[in-house]
Amino acid sequence: MRDIAIVSFVQSDCVRDAGALNEVELIMPVIRKVLDNVGIQSAQDVDFTCSGSCDYLQGAAFAFVLGVDALGAVPPIKESHVEMDAAWALYEAVLKIRMGQADSALLYGFGKSSPGELPIVLSQQLDPYYLSPLWLDTVSSAALQARALLDSGKATEADMAEVVARSRKNAKSNPHAQLKGDVSVDELLAEPTYLSPLRKHDCCPISDGASAMIIATVEKAKEWGKPYAVLKGIDHRIESHHFGARDLTRSVSTEIAAKAAGVADGPVEVAEIYAPFSHQEIILKKALGLGDDTVINPSGGVLAGNQMMASGLSRVGEVANRIIKGEIKRGVAHATSGHALQQNLVAVLEGA
Amino acid sequence: MSAQAEVLQQAFTLGYTYTRTTGPVVGRFLTALRDRKIVGIKGSDGKVIVPPMEYDPVTAEELSEFVDLPDTGVVKTWAWVKHPRGKHLLDKPFAWAQIQIDGSDIPMIHMVDAGDESKMSTGMKVKVRWADETKGFITDIACFEPA
Structure with missing residues (x-):
């Protein structure tokens, strides 16, 4: 090939x-x-x-x-x-x-x-008989997923705030970012909920x-x-359009795509993950099999700025540019599409 | 040229000018709603899926075994909408929820009118509030309410 x-x-x-x-x-x-x-x-x-x-x-x-x-x-x-x-x-x-x-x-x-x-426009991605007539928007479906994750004990609200704080901090070095700055987990947790259990900062701009x-x-x-x-490997997978038929606390499609793309075939220095909501980064990190030695979203990720239909390509581009500049030798990029991580793409990039 | 040139006109309605059948599975569910009843369908592994799917989400097998179900269930996960959007069907704060209809295994998504977030909890029992007039749409379920 x-x-x-x-x-x-x-x-x-x-x-x-x-x-x-x-x-x-x-x-x-x-x-x-x-x-x-x-x-x-x-x-x-x-x-x-x-x-x-x-x-x-x-x-x-x-x-x-x-x-x-x-x-x-x-x-x-x-x-x-x-x-x-x-x-x-x-x-x-x-x-x-x-x-x-x-x-x-x-x-x-x-x-x-x-x-x-936007969240209402994207509600029309859902099936036309059971869900889109209800106008289930993308923030609401993500909030349902976040509650399921919190209830499962796999993450806490503090874990979600930590994702946001790190995103804003990393985004300070990204000239294209929309939201950036120093903010503490405690400050974030003191904010009121927006679409409970999500706070506004848990959602991408x-x-x-x-x-x-x-x-x-x-x-x-x-x-x-x-x-x-x-580009050493690339794969994408999709899950059922019936939310109830999915385990919302996992990303099974990402797990399969990561295996097919060869994520585990070498060390992952950097991962750019398309997680429009903070809890989704926690789900995806696990699905990609990443450890704490991987730097996740050094750009700030999409919590710092989410260009619909471009952000996924940009995750790949962010990793590619770091390799081209010689900062890293191997990295992983992830893109998502649909509600609550329905479809996922994983790419593995290495130096020449 | 005359100053009174004829202006051509044609009426135009922006919308779908056709109707389509919802088929034997989705149609059966929606027709049951019109009769204020809920039906599920058995998946390949025997689990009851609501609303019914035409094909099994794992095996892709065509499904056909319907199961009559009550209009009560349990909340599996939920989210509280403090500020309903203009398109939302309830104009006051409400919950989205995954509701496992009693006797089923795969939950459905709908709204719960609980009045206040403090009334919501995972595991709470809910029942259907039927629309005043049922038409064979998912919105025949106006919402769920605490049981």
């Missing part, structure tokens, strides 16, 4: 409201930078392009097609889209390259969540923005002459 090189990754700042900027204007700066990093001109210089976004955020069918305007798709390019986080666009491109259909790919994810009521990545075969990366990280 052909090894895949992650050559370049760029993300925009996480902002609560991008104002008058439209999606294309959010995407264009990161596309420009990610191309410049590689030293290529445009989407014409890669074999394949794939994006991740959610038409429900824009409120129009096929809204993602407008995003292609950010590429300049004339003459025609080979292009695809996933109605998911762009981490799954990465997965599609990896398959394409492994099958020999492309040697290089440009990926991007974008989301402008600010115009709508709503952010606008985009991210982009360029991957290629190792041969192509060498031709470009740029440093790169190697």
Whole structure:
């Protein structure tokens, strides 16, 4: 199987409201930078392009097609889209390259969540007969999961606050982060509940923005002459859409994906985990089999800023950039999709 | 050109202009709700799933063995909504809960109108509050209330 090189990754700042900027204007700066990093001109210089976004955020069918305007798709390019986080666009491109259909790919994810009521928009991800008519929003389903975890004794509210305090602290060194600073566990626990048992800080903020990545075969990366990280393994799994049929205190799909991606085949120096709610990082750390010697979310993770449909790709990009800079040799990235960690993707990255 | 050019007009309704059947499993559950009854379905391992699923979540086997159930149950996990959103169906603070209907094994998600968070606890007993008019929708269960 052909090894895949992650050559370049760029993300925009996480902002609560991008104002008058439209999606294309959010995407264009990161596309420009990610191309410049590689030293290529445009989407014409890669074999394949794939994006991740959610038409429900824009409120129009096929809204993602407008995003292609950010590429300049004339003459025609080979292009695809996933109605998911762009981490799954990465997965599609990896398959394409492994099958020999492309040697290089440009990926991007974008989301402008600010115009709508995001937790309610995302309630429409649920099944159309039993749940979405009830308008079960994403904060509420996460709160149900958090209570189940607390009741099980696998975590405490202090453990959840510790995740938040560490996220805010780590985010101080992340120029793209939206929420950062020094805050103590005691201060966090003194806050009132928001959607009990969750406090407001247990929930990721709503952010606008985009991210982009360029991957290629190792041969192509060498031709470009740029440093790169190697994607050693990638896998994704999904659980039942019936919440009651899942053990909400575990992430079985992450466990399977982690095994298939080869997380345990070597030391994990850094893990970037897509946990939109603090308790989910606790569930995912266990599902990924990570010990206390792994640095989790040095970027601050998505509790410091959550660009819908881009944050998963950004987890992979954060780990890749640390490897490219020579800070670490091996790391793990995780992305999630759906309510209460329904679907999960795990990627293992190593130095060249 | 005339100043009074004809303006073309066409009425347009934004929405789904078709209907669809909910099928033998989801449809049976929703029809039972219209009759103020709850049915579950047996999974591959014999566990009773509510609301019924068409296929087993583990084996993917097609399921067909229905089980009549009462309209009472137990709260397995819950979350308290202090500030209901505009779309939420209750306009006062309420709980979301996973409710294991008595005689079933796999819990369902619905709302509990308990009045105050202090009235909520994992393991509490609840019963259905039926809507005034039932139509064959999940919202025929207006919510649950402490039993």
